[in-house]
Amino acid sequence: MFIDVHGHVSAPSELYAYKAGLLAHRGAHGRGGAGISDDRLRAALHEPNPSFGGESHLAHLAAAGIDLQLISPRPYQAMHSESPAFLVDWFTAETNDVIHRVCQLEPGQFRGVAGLPQSMETDPATWTRELRRCVQELGFVGAMLNPDPYEGTRQPPGLGDRFWYPVWEALCELDVPVLIHSAGCRAPARESYSLHFIQEETLAVIGLLQSAVFTDFPDLKIVVSHGGGAVPYQRGRFAPGALRKGQRFEDNLRKLWYDTCLYTRDSIELLLGAVGVDRCLFGTEKPGTGSMRDPETGRWIDDIHLLINDIEWLDDKQRTALFETNARELFRL
Amino acid sequence: MFIDVHGHVSAPSELYAYKAGLLAHRGAHGRGGAGISDDRLRAALHEPNPSFGGESHLAHLAAAGIDLQLISPRPYQAMHSESPAFLVDWFTAETNDVIHRVCQLEPGQFRGVAGLPQSMETDPATWTRELRRCVQELGFVGAMLNPDPYEGTRQPPGLGDRFWYPVWEALCELDVPVLIHSAGCRAPARESYSLHFIQEETLAVIGLLQSAVFTDFPDLKIVVSHGGGAVPYQRGRFAPGALRKGQRFEDNLRKLWYDTCLYTRDSIELLLGAVGVDRCLFGTEKPGTGSMRDPETGRWIDDIHLLINDIEWLDDKQRTALFETNARELFRL
Amino acid sequence: MFIDVHGHVSAPSELYAYKAGLLAHRGAHGRGGAGISDDRLRAALHEPNPSFGGESHLAHLAAAGIDLQLISPRPYQAMHSESPAFLVDWFTAETNDVIHRVCQLEPGQFRGVAGLPQSMETDPATWTRELRRCVQELGFVGAMLNPDPYEGTRQPPGLGDRFWYPVWEALCELDVPVLIHSAGCRAPARESYSLHFIQEETLAVIGLLQSAVFTDFPDLKIVVSHGGGAVPYQRGRFAPGALRKGQRFEDNLRKLWYDTCLYTRDSIELLLGAVGVDRCLFGTEKPGTGSMRDPETGRWIDDIHLLINDIEWLDDKQRTALFETNARELFRL
Amino acid sequence: MFIDVHGHVSAPSELYAYKAGLLAHRGAHGRGGAGISDDRLRAALHEPNPSFGGESHLAHLAAAGIDLQLISPRPYQAMHSESPAFLVDWFTAETNDVIHRVCQLEPGQFRGVAGLPQSMETDPATWTRELRRCVQELGFVGAMLNPDPYEGTRQPPGLGDRFWYPVWEALCELDVPVLIHSAGCRAPARESYSLHFIQEETLAVIGLLQSAVFTDFPDLKIVVSHGGGAVPYQRGRFAPGALRKGQRFEDNLRKLWYDTCLYTRDSIELLLGAVGVDRCLFGTEKPGTGSMRDPETGRWIDDIHLLINDIEWLDDKQRTALFETNARELFRL
Amino acid sequence: MFIDVHGHVSAPSELYAYKAGLLAHRGAHGRGGAGISDDRLRAALHEPNPSFGGESHLAHLAAAGIDLQLISPRPYQAMHSESPAFLVDWFTAETNDVIHRVCQLEPGQFRGVAGLPQSMETDPATWTRELRRCVQELGFVGAMLNPDPYEGTRQPPGLGDRFWYPVWEALCELDVPVLIHSAGCRAPARESYSLHFIQEETLAVIGLLQSAVFTDFPDLKIVVSHGGGAVPYQRGRFAPGALRKGQRFEDNLRKLWYDTCLYTRDSIELLLGAVGVDRCLFGTEKPGTGSMRDPETGRWIDDIHLLINDIEWLDDKQRTALFETNARELFRL
Amino acid sequence: MFIDVHGHVSAPSELYAYKAGLLAHRGAHGRGGAGISDDRLRAALHEPNPSFGGESHLAHLAAAGIDLQLISPRPYQAMHSESPAFLVDWFTAETNDVIHRVCQLEPGQFRGVAGLPQSMETDPATWTRELRRCVQELGFVGAMLNPDPYEGTRQPPGLGDRFWYPVWEALCELDVPVLIHSAGCRAPARESYSLHFIQEETLAVIGLLQSAVFTDFPDLKIVVSHGGGAVPYQRGRFAPGALRKGQRFEDNLRKLWYDTCLYTRDSIELLLGAVGVDRCLFGTEKPGTGSMRDPETGRWIDDIHLLINDIEWLDDKQRTALFETNARELFRL
Helix, strand or coil: CEEEEEEECCCCHHHHHHHHHHHHHCCCCCCCCCCCCHHHHHHHHHCCEHHHCCECHHHHHHHHCEEEEEEECCHHHCCCCCCCHHHHHHHHHHHHHHHHHHHHHCCCCEEEEECCCCCCCCCHHHHHHHHHHHHHHCCCCEEEECCCCCCCCCCCCCCCCHHHHHHHHHHHHHCCCEEECCCCCCCCCCCCHHHHHHHHHHHHHHHHHCCCHHHHCCCCCEEECHHHCCHHHHHHHHHHHHHHCCCCHHHHHCCCEEECCCCCHHHHHHHHHHHCHHHEECCCCCCCCCCCECCCCCCECCCHHHHHHCCCCCCHHHHHHHHHHHHHHHHCC | CEEEEEEECCCCHHHHHHHHHHHHHCCCCCCCCCCCCHHHHHHHHHCCEHHHCCECHHHHHHHHCEEEEEEECCHHHCCCCCCCHHHHHHHHHHHHHHHHHHHHHCCCCEEEEECCCCCCCCCHHHHHHHHHHHHHHCCCCEEEECCCCCCCCCCCCCCCCHHHHHHHHHHHHHCCCEEECCCCCCCCCCCCHHHHHHHHHHHHHHHHHCCCHHHHCCCCCEEECHHHCCHHHHHHHHHHHHHHCCCCHHHHHCCCEEECCCCCHHHHHHHHHHHCHHHEECCCCCCCCCCCECCCCCCECCCHHHHHHCCCCCCHHHHHHHHHHHHHHHHCC | CEEEEEEECCCCHHHHHHHHHHHHHCCCCCCCCCCCCHHHHHHHHHCCEHHHCCECHHHHHHHHCEEEEEEECCHHHCCCCCCCHHHHHHHHHHHHHHHHHHHHHCCCCEEEEECCCCCCCCCHHHHHHHHHHHHHHCCCCEEEECCCCCCCCCCCCCCCCHHHHHHHHHHHHHCCCEEECCCCCCCCCCCCHHHHHHHHHHHHHHHHHCCCHHHHCCCCCEEECHHHCCHHHHHHHHHHHHHHCCCCHHHHHCCCEEECCCCCHHHHHHHHHHHCHHHEECCCCCCCCCCCECCCCCCECCCHHHHHHCCCCCCHHHHHHHHHHHHHHHHCC | CEEEEEEECCCCHHHHHHHHHHHHHCCCCCCCCCCCCHHHHHHHHHCCEHHHCCECHHHHHHHHCEEEEEEECCHHHCCCCCCCHHHHHHHHHHHHHHHHHHHHHCCCCEEEEECCCCCCCCCHHHHHHHHHHHHHHCCCCEEEECCCCCCCCCCCCCCCCHHHHHHHHHHHHHCCCEEECCCCCCCCCCCCHHHHHHHHHHHHHHHHHCCCHHHHCCCCCEEECHHHCCHHHHHHHHHHHHHHCCCCHHHHHCCCEEECCCCCHHHHHHHHHHHCHHHEECCCCCCCCCCCECCCCCCECCCHHHHHHHCCCCCHHHHHHHHHHHHHHHHCC | CEEEEEEECCCCHHHHHHHHHHHHHCCCCCCCCCCCCHHHHHHHHHCCEHHHCCECHHHHHHHHCEEEEEEECCHHHCCCCCCCHHHHHHHHHHHHHHHHHHHHHCCCCEEEEECCCCCCCCCHHHHHHHHHHHHHHCCCCEEEECCCCCCCCCCCCCCCCHHHHHHHHHHHHHCCCEEECCCCCCCCCCCCHHHHHHHHHHHHHHHHHCCCHHHHCCCCCEEECHHHCCHHHHHHHHHHHHHHCCCCHHHHHCCCEEECCCCCHHHHHHHHHHHCHHHEECCCCCCCCCCCECCCCCCECCCHHHHHHCCCCCCHHHHHHHHHHHHHHHHCC | CEEEEEEECCCCHHHHHHHHHHHHHCCCCCCCCCCCCHHHHHHHHHCCEHHHCCECHHHHHHHHCEEEEEEECCHHHCCCCCCCHHHHHHHHHHHHHHHHHHHHHCCCCEEEEECCCCCCCCCHHHHHHHHHHHHHHCCCCEEEECCCCCCCCCCCCCCCCHHHHHHHHHHHHHCCCEEECCCCCCCCCCCCHHHHHHHHHHHHHHHHHCCCHHHHCCCCCEEECHHHCCHHHHHHHHHHHHHHCCCCHHHHHCCCEEECCCCCHHHHHHHHHHHCHHHEECCCCCCCCCCCECCCCCCECCCHHHHHHCCCCCCHHHHHHHHHHHHHHHHCC
């Protein structure tokens, strides 16, 4: 059985038209709603989509044998940097509601991972209301956290800063994992949102490991997307600093979990070797950025299960851990 | 025959989902397109819409006897203040293309009024490329100008400033009128976009009349939306200043045109008396803000033709001028 | 009997030379005072003034039959945006003292309306000390409030914001009305102070009516200057929003009072029709902006009593209410 | 004969009321004028003034035996940091006109020194128009330059910067001296305008002497007010730097002139010794800051001629140079 | 023979005391110089250094068998973000002079790589004067470029921006390679300078490959430090974007060179596989960050030659290319 | 016996290389230390130094007969405006430690005056920890205070502001004097750090004397460096303001102490006359800015004892007070 911990919801255009409306009237029309019918929701899952290489979301999952996918909001649509903050609240809740309805429409296929209304105009403690609603009322199994709610326009506090503690507290109290995954990226940053994901993950790993977070929250479960940014590849650079503190950096790395959302086999191998198979979770972000066929191999670029299958040194137990049991234990599925 | 000079396009959710996507990826996915089928376009015109009091766009026009409506982009969706500027270009062009397709789908019912890509990151001279495309290639009959492309976040140059001259030049060269109509309004402004319309129209009228614009562009044809903001009602306040220059302010007011988009009869009467019937054009913004039935009268609030019909002192010639011939002459329809 | 609720004090040049001195030494010379003799004060009331069309303040009142005028500081001189705040305190108190002395010099002719030291560097609660002094010690009958103490340079909190509650509290406690009237207007705003009055009144009316102010302060008495800015003329635009809340916007408008300081008869008629005669107060701002003779009619532009007299449908009781009793009741004169 | 090179005009309150009006309407009332009668002008010179210790301007001059005084605008009223720039133009010209009228009203007693419209929103080259008008049309004998037109709110270019070259060029072309004298001082500066004078003079002397100004403008004549700020007293500090360049700092100091506007004898003696009697000019700033009687001595504090008389080592020729001939030569009186 | 393309100069404390002096007097003491004797220079190379694990610079090279090392300034000392710009000029030149003297003191052991005076207050064209001096007069074989001269305080133009073209032009004209290597990193950035290196290299690779730089400068030779940041590990993420343009991202990666300065074998292997052995250069940054012994292996962490030796699949020709001939050809050594 | 209250420590280059390192790694390398051996410390005192005119620190003292010198950090190196604040803490403590070691290495020759870690990012109360350490643990006899920790980049609170009260409290509690002495000066200020000293001392004297500081801290002992900036020379300017408060400014001046660090005899004489010999302390800042021989006299410019010796009217008791006993009493030596 394949459990994919890194999927994003596929929603119909009404959800994003709703967002566009919020950004246009800035609240003057009231909260309203996206007004999406079940038919339109189903169509968004079942109909072929040019953005997904001409296949539907469910067809992608079926072809890859993904039995269960954890789905969160499309990160780049999160609009965390928009103002006033209540717009972020409204759109986040509307999106989480769509995720919940999708989970109900396709029972067994999906579980929800909550987006948080991360406006920097509000205190992180207020973000956790939506987290509680999603976990306690809607049955979500985790949350997604954007380490840069400014979306590239200013420097936020690093993840090691006490600013984030209200979120860690709520996660520990609810006992659910959180997926580190940034959102949009606006000028004056030099990178697209997609490269920003990598930069933010690098900062997240180092920011967390050089802080007191895991001392203060020993039960906190953090999953870093896209194989941990640059860190596994660059981990040697952090070895001397750790040694000076009497630690080994590779041990520190194992305080976190990482998904396998990397599109080359050698990178996945490096990740598995660097942090250990037991700290890795199968994740594909499928369908999404990688949903294009490589003309040389004929494979979908995001067919990460094939890349893992190609790794010869993994034994069956390790494969099962990677594809299923690590996720099952961490998310208590 | 009724010609309504102030309508906005009704487009399907795909157009605004396209906009939401641009604001999310900030160009990283390329320009792409909204991907709207003719069926979805037609549905947006023919299907009942809760935002329009449960009627369709075309049903509204039919009920009010509007034979021809000039349609421009929905102003509050214009996103002029978004960055980088090419996003504004892309969305404006996509919207104008939708207007063009709507005009073709319902021949005789609509004529296009062009939105302009008014990013303050670009020179106004560059905005006129889209104006030329719409008029010369798509057959549009006029343009809409937002006097506050900052959308409430900063003070733009007043309409009397030379900043705007490239736009006036292009309008004169193409010999088409322009409708003054602001767009969104963001914090820190204290008003909603809808009240911002009124404030900006007030500033526009006074800014233009106290400038050299009509000396420098004697053939420029400017229509101010919503009955000219506060100015006709407050016009006495400007009389002394004009007298000091040997002018009468009421004469100056007649350098502009005004639409009748006011929802009370006394206001329309005041407007007609203040600026003259020959300077007024029938405009409804229908369906839109006023598309709600007044429970006391049973009328749609935006049934402006009924308010005009109620004005007893208008003779037939004036009514015809107001409902049809003023627009026909100004827009050369 | 005519009671004019909207007059401003005419003071000799020493008062404004005092202000110029404060702005020059920024407090280094201490508070000092304007040093105005009674003779100079009387001259400012009795002597012909080129700014007033060559007539004196008292001659204007006599000619218009104004028996009692409520006088406040000249708003455009208020210097609320100057720094440090104590300069605003000093000049406001000096001006209120001049008003008080004028009231004493011409007994029966004038009553004081207090200016407030509205520096945004200080808390509104501190502004009310001067309000109390004027009402409790100097016998003033009301206050004037500037909704934009930044004078066009930044966006202040809207009048519905809790920021203003200390002022509402003091007004209710003292049981005196307040006249909404903005002051100066500096760059980067696009409008002169005179047009700024209108813009701010529009914002004030809508800001107040869309807030909880009258729920929280049911006894608050607010008079909006210059006929309520754009709102009576544009009131239809706000009808749908009110209907959605189960209200009628025209009822809401009647939570406020309005003065008749409009210089065209049709505007005054529209105002009376829109808000009701019982919500209107005779106000002229005389002598001031409108103190110029219209060469066509030979009338002073600010001869608002003549405009009202021209309105045929007003009956005697309504005229008396408008000219006298509404003011008498509201201000308890 | 005593020639005092450092006096400021005493004008009636109308001039400053005019300034207050400009700052209130920010140009909306047009340029207008202060409207000062000759009687009011004369009164400002002849009437006892509490700001001047209860004596009139002319009485002060008579008592001190000042036969001729060069008068410039009151510096702290200059409002150079106000916006828009045309307000500075208007007020500067109005003040210079008052100076001109005063010179004509009291022939032989006064000669004019021009204020410049030093708005930092305009180019220094434009300031020189008023300089030319004053010298060529009104017969003024010099100008006053404020090295800090920002009046303490920002750092201006130092006097050695090329920014100031258009002023130096015009001064050389017109062949008139310039008096360095700053104007107002606003927060966030820590000093009053009066202490700001001293700080700016210190910066001016060092800024000029460390620059190429006197190489590029060998004929430029600059007089530094108030005895050169701190520099003569602190001159030893600048000796090593000059020596490293093969210069003596005391020689450099003699590129400038200094007035004697210091209120203690030892300070004047130090100045004379440091820069040489031939580089000093009798200046009193009388009546002004120092127009108060010292209770111990009974003298006016600004009776600088008495302090000079007390200096025993000055011979007659030196006294004459100081009191008269240095000024006569420099200003060509 | 081993050629190490990534070394930094070891200079005595006088060089950095010189820098501290510049930052203290901000130029008031003039340019001066560090005043370093040959003895002190030699000591900095030969004496054991606690920052280098208790060994000397030369001992490190000898132990690793590095026959020739290319040395550039210590990047984190570059002070590019300091002001005024001439301080950056002075310190950069002083440092390059020290590098030149070190090359002369130890003939055959070192070749110089020039630091550039990259103040954002100056135009990049002015930076190339120092580049020309180093290459043409001092015999340097390349340059080092900091893609973030703001050192973390603001967003600089991306490396694909035309801003950088004057540098590319000079490099092509001189026909020398450039090493991309950022410098310091100040608040508000969330990362240390060392992690900033990685983030900036990631941005550099993607910024360059998505731009027209290699079309406009086909002969430009750019070496990215530290194995290219995150990109080789994350390269799959960029495959779909390249495919949409008809390119393969791995081909694009081969437009650049990369050094092997990674401290784990798997990372070096991944790099070699991703970009090809012919695009990799032996680089150690030795002695430096990695000059600490790993207590498990007993090896110096920066003994990169040992890591490479451990890679079994490299044949002799490839090893020679990596250790020597690639560098020899690229730098024409 | 000569006691010099105004000396600064001469430290080897390692101290400033340590500072340069802190500014380069911004704390990433940890606090570390300058690693200065006793030999290097001694060399910095005993070896001829080109910055000191080719003599050593101790040779200067010997030649001038200075038996005891109070030494503080080199002010221009203080880096108070650098960020983050802990860098200022570290460097200040390192410098004070060096001062302490120098005092121990040359017993009887030196006593310490503490630098304070005056980052504006921290509260002044936190600065006093280092003050207490120096006085209570290291035996320092006073402290040095920089009135402008922003080093010319912004306006700090004036010395009369309550902001500084925690420092005054600690000084009174420890019963040690404080020397007012500013540090560096960065753009946008127009002056070098050396001229900034004078400007800041002027502001300090006036700021203190116009405040409540000496009412609130009657036992506070403040010494102003460099003869009090401009104030003794310009003191007449402040006489009228004091008289208006019933005070004499010269009495007020005597609330402070002043050192004689002025390089011309007339200036020292003026100082002694203005404030009284009992308020003056022998101070030379030797070796330093003035350590250059005057080619005319052959004297060192900073041979202030010779200037004092040249003052004929001083009697022996006054000389002893000036050279020794005033300092001995104030600092309790």
